[in-house]
Amino acid sequence: ATERTLSIIKPDAVAKNAIGEIVTRFEKAGLKVVAAKMLHLDNDKAGGFYAEHKERPFFNDLVGFMTSGPVVVQVLEGENAVATNRDLMGATNPKDAEPGTIRADFAETIDANAVHGSDSPESAEREISYFFSNDEICPR
Numbered sequence: 001a002t003e004r005t006l007s008i009i010k011p012d013a014v015a016k017n018a019i020g021e022i023v024t025r026f027e028k029a030g031l032k033v034v035a036a037k038m039l040h041l042d043n044d045k046a047g048g049f050y051a052e053h054k055e056r057p058f059f060n061d062l063v064g065f066m067t068s069g070p071v072v073v074q075v076l077e078g079e080n081a082v083a084t085n086r087d088l089m090g091a092t093n094p095k096d097a098e099p100g101t102i103r104a105d106f107a108e109t110i111d112a113n114a115v116h117g118s119d120s121p122e123s124a125e126r127e128i129s130y131f132f133s134n135d136e137i138c139p140r
């Protein structure tokens with residue numbers, strides 16, 4: 001079914017000037033960008049996004065990293081968008097990511113892992129509305 005997912009190109013990948021190469025991978029896989037913006041997150045916005053990880057030992061480092069530079073948040077739309085994007089990204093830890101995946105090619109560490117993607121259609125809905133109002137999404 002046609003789905004939407006939230007993608008974040010993280011500060012490490014933006015700093016590497018890899019925005020275009022990453023978006024090209026989405027497009028070549030049949031995902032369409034239906035919303036996009038560049039943001040420099042503050043502690044509240046990044047911490048709220050990752051609220052489910054609040055008690056994890058890596059939470060402070062995660063928020064510190066996600067506020068270290070600008071990110072590009074996008075809504076991707078397409079057939080099985082959530083799973084398609086997760087396949088394109090590869091494993092959370094780039095050391096475990098399959099060759100040819102975004103994280104294998106652009107990420108260095110589990111913290112600086114280039115991209116975020118929603119892990120289910122339910123989290124996609126929540127994550128999309130965390131960053132975008134309905135009138136910022138352009139179905140096409």
Ligand code: CMP
Nearest residue numbers: 053058062092110111112113115116117
């Ligand atoms: P992301 O998909 O954005 O969701 C949470 C992030 O926490 C994850 O990518 C990683 O970048 C980061 N992280 C750091 N340490 C861990 C860990 N041990 N397990 C899962 N995620 C981690």
